[in-house]
Amino acid sequence: xxxxxxxxxxxxxxxxxxxxxxxxxxxxxxxxxxxxxxxxxxxxxxxxxxxxxxxxxxxxxxxxxxxxxxxxxxxxxxxxxxxxxxxxxxxxxxxxxxxxxxxxxxxxxxxxxxxxxxxxxxxxxxxxxxxxxxxxxxxxxxxxxxxxxxxxxxxxxxxxxxxxxxxxxxxxxxxxxxxxxxxxxxxxxxxxxxxxxxxxxxxxxxxxxxxxxxxxxxxxxxxxxxxxxxxxxxxxxxxxxxxxxxxxxxxxxxxxxxxxxxxxxxxxxxxxxxxxxxxxxxxxxxxxxxxxxxxxxxxxxxxxxxxxxxxxxxxxxxxxxxxxxxxxxxxxxxxxxxxxxxxxxxxxxxxxxxxxxxxxxxxx
Amino acid sequence: xxxxxxxxxxxxxxxxxxxxxxxxxxxxxxxxxxxxxxxxxxxxxxxxxxxxxxxxxxxxxxxxxxxxxxxxxxxxxxxxxxxxxxxxxxxxxxxxxxxxxxxxxxxxxxxxxxxxxxxxxxxxxxxxxxxxxxxxxxxxxxxxxxxxxxxxxxxxxxxxxxxxxxxxxxxxxxxxxxxxxxxxxxxxxxxxxxxxxxxxxxxxxxxxxxxxxxxxxxxxxxxxxxxxxxxxxxxxxxxxxxxxxxxxxxxxxxxxxxxxxxxxxxxxxxxxxxxxxxxxxxxxxxxxxxxxxxxxxxxxx
Numbered sequence: 146x147x148x149x150x151x152x153x154x155x156x157x158x159x160x161x162x163x164x165x166x167x168x169x170x171x172x173x174x175x176x177x178x179x180x181x182x183x184x185x186x187x188x189x190x191x192x193x194x195x196x197x198x199x200x201x202x203x204x205x206x207x208x209x210x211x212x213x214x215x216x217x218x219x220x221x222x223x224x225x226x227x228x229x230x231x232x233x234x235x236x237x238x239x240x241x242x243x244x245x246x247x248x249x250x251x252x253x254x255x256x257x258x259x260x261x262x263x264x265x266x267x268x269x270x271x272x273x274x275x276x277x278x279x280x281x282x283x284x285x286x287x288x289x290x291x292x293x294x295x296x297x298x299x300x301x302x303x304x305x306x307x308x309x310x311x312x313x314x315x316x317x318x319x320x321x322x323x324x325x326x327x328x329x330x331x332x333x334x335x336x337x338x339x340x341x342x343x344x345x346x347x348x349x350x351x352x353x354x355x356x357x358x359x360x361x362x363x364x365x366x367x368x369x370x371x372x373x374x375x376x377x378x379x380x381x382x383x384x385x386x387x388x389x390x391x392x393x394x395x396x397x398x399x400x401x402x403x404x405x406x407x408x409x410x411x412x413x414x415x416x417x418x419x420x421x422x423x424x425x426x427x428x429x430x431x432x433x434x435x436x437x438x439x440x441x442x443x444x445x446x447x448x449x450x451x452x453x454x455x456x457x458x459x460x461x462x463x464x465x466x467x468x469x470x471x472x473x474x475x476x477x478x479x480x481x482x483x484x485x486x487x488x489x490x491x492x493x494x495x496x497x498x499x500x501x502x503x504x505x506x507x508x509x
Numbered sequence: 510x511x512x513x514x515x516x517x518x519x520x521x522x523x524x525x526x527x528x529x530x531x532x533x534x535x536x537x538x539x540x541x542x543x544x545x546x547x548x549x550x551x552x553x554x555x556x557x558x559x560x561x562x563x564x565x566x567x568x569x570x571x572x573x574x575x576x577x578x579x580x581x582x583x584x585x586x587x588x589x590x591x592x593x594x595x596x597x598x599x600x601x602x603x604x605x606x607x608x609x610x611x612x613x614x615x616x617x618x619x620x621x622x623x624x625x626x627x628x629x630x631x632x633x634x635x636x637x638x639x640x641x642x643x644x645x646x647x648x649x650x651x652x653x654x655x656x657x658x659x660x661x662x663x664x665x666x667x668x669x670x671x672x673x674x675x676x677x678x679x680x681x682x683x684x685x686x687x688x689x690x691x692x693x694x695x696x697x698x699x700x701x702x703x704x705x706x707x708x709x710x711x712x713x714x715x716x717x718x719x720x721x722x723x724x725x726x727x728x729x730x731x732x733x734x735x736x737x738x739x740x741x742x743x744x745x746x747x748x749x750x751x752x753x754x755x756x757x758x759x760x761x762x763x764x765x766x767x768x769x770x771x772x773x774x775x776x777x778x779x780x781x782x783x784x785x786x787x788x789x790x791x792x793x794x795x796x797x798x799x800x801x802x803x804x805x806x807x808x809x810x
Contacts, residue, residue: 202611208611258791258795259791259794259795261795261798262794262798265540265544265546265749265753266749266753266794266798266799268546269745269749269790270790270791270794272742273746273786273787273788273790273791274787274791276742276783276784276787277784277787277788280780280781280783280784281784283780284778284780284781416742420618423611423615424615424618427611427612427614427615428615431609431611469630470629473626473629473630476622476625476626477623477626477627479622480619480620480621480622480626481619481623482619483615483616483618483619483622484600484601484616484619484620484623487605487608487612487613487615487616487619488601488604488605488616491605491608491609491612492608492609492612
């Protein structure tokens with residue numbers, strides 16, 4: 146495989162084939178059902194999230210267990226400013242940058258107090274931060290200022306925000322889809338192309354960043370913080386930049402999520418979600434962009450595929466009766482896969498070829 | 510906001526905190542030796558609670574006196590949890606001892622989901638009522654109300670913690686545990702069977718977790734397959750707050766977390782209780798990055 150890819154022409158052919166595949170994928174999925182297009186879109190969002198977290202965990206070596214908080218900030222920014230909850234309807238070119246900016250701000254807010262912490266202390270604080278954001282979203286539906294009886298409903302609590310505007314390009318509503326040469330392209334398929342474009346943009350950005358001066362500083366930080374400091378790297382700023390950039394990507398993905406779903410609730414932003422994104426990064430191969438993308442695609446798509454395989458009807462056909470509730474079976478297979486992949490490929494499925502030691506793998 | 514309410518909340522906090530402390534000990538012992546966040550520990554606590562619940566009910570059903578049934582059930586739960594804990598270590602953590610540090614964390618998360626699903630298969634999804642064996646009749650001490658159940662919980666956890674401290678500090682196997690935590694390689698050279706000691710640590714931690722699970726279940730009167738999640742999270746918070754890897758830290762952290770949560774309820778709405786715990790954690794760590802009584806480690810990340 147790698148020998149094949151050495152050849153420049155084969156590389157180009159592979160790239161073109163991949164491109165064509167990605168372009169027709171939503172139509173193939175659409176033939177099975179629009180639900181599968183939605184799964185594709187969610188997978189693309191996970192790719193963005195995993196890329197963002199990869200910068201924090203994989204490149205800079207800062208263990209973040211509350212990453213979904215930034216996704217939530219982006220999603221709620223869009224949801225609150227473009228829905229009938231407050232009767233607002235800002236356009237996407239305000240909402241997306243604002244959501245990303247607010248998420249980055251949240252990243253700095255989280256990063257500043259925890260700069261001195263390392264390793265697992267950092268993990269628990271970020272985890273706590275993620276929970277704080279989720280609990281706030283759950284409870285900010287009945288805010289009252291001291292000394293006043295007026296109750297404000299900021300987030301609509303556990304019921305979530307509904308009726309959120311989709312992506313509108315200057316009057317053109319993406320959600321409604323479009324007809325091209327008599328062929329109906331659904332809204333979800335259009336979202337796919339938007340997400341694909343942004344995901345490719347993220348890959349390009351992360352790649353360039355990783356190979357920039359800042360990226361090399363992150364890697365130095367990951368390998369040995371004290372040595373990095375001695376080399377004149379401003380550890381504080383470099384760490385904050387990692388947090389901010391990771392958060393920015395998360396916020397962007399969050400806005401897109403809200404736009405596609407039209408509905409957000411705190412339930413989508415639990416700890417398990419953070420853990421899943423972290424698992425994508427580690428399972429795929431930390432710090433290695435193709436690996437991380439593989440991890441994201443695998444973990445995002447796997448539950449859906451297993452859902453299909455573990456379906457009651459399939460069990461009925463094979464065993465003649467429903468042995469295990471499909472959802473339980475799905476989670477069992479999923480968790481076993483996570484354990485087995487890590488046991489057999491401790492450095493991830495597709496680790497970076499040039500890294501012998503891995504994040505935090507200090508000599509023990 | 511009278512002094513009576515404060516006293517009452519302090520008592521409630523000590524009871525909850527002592528349970529947190531027991532669970533936190535399980536986290537901190539494993540962390541001390543392997544530098545691993547054993548994410549599955551909360552699930553082991555849950556399995557302990559559910560196992561004890563089912564054994565108690567089964568024994569009562571065949572006519573065993575309730576008190577005896579509870580004692581047998583707790584012992585059974587401890588053994589089951591010890592077996593689960595040791596197996597988890599053997600299968601999911603041991604092969605990864607030299608792997609990159611995040612790899613065992615991911616398997617731990619996988620194990621956690623796996624154990625939850627197994628619990629659904631074995632016990633079911635329902636909320637089960639825990640039989641009231643130690644009475645919960647309120648007793649008045651001045652302005653403070655305590656139930657016998659709460660007293661038993663608090664005293665038992667203190668006894669268990671004292672027992673653990675004795676084990677770790679005064680016995681031969683405890684010395685071996687401390688040596689292993691200090692430096693596995695050198696401990697091995699001194700003739701200590703590292704694998705045995707680590708398995709033993711998991712067994713002890715899981716056994717304590719089982720008792721803690723029974724305590725939570727009897728305190729709130731119910732148990733279900735998801736109860737380990739938040740409890741584990743809180744206990745881990747407590748362990749970190751006290752200084753992870755340090756036994757005293759876990760105990761102090763657990764008690765303080767319980768106190769902070771319950772006394773905090775006087776000032777904030779119940780919905781924000783969990784936020785309060787995490788805010789206190791962040792504040793503690795800002796001023797003492799190594800935890801309340803953790804030792805200062807130069808570079809361990």
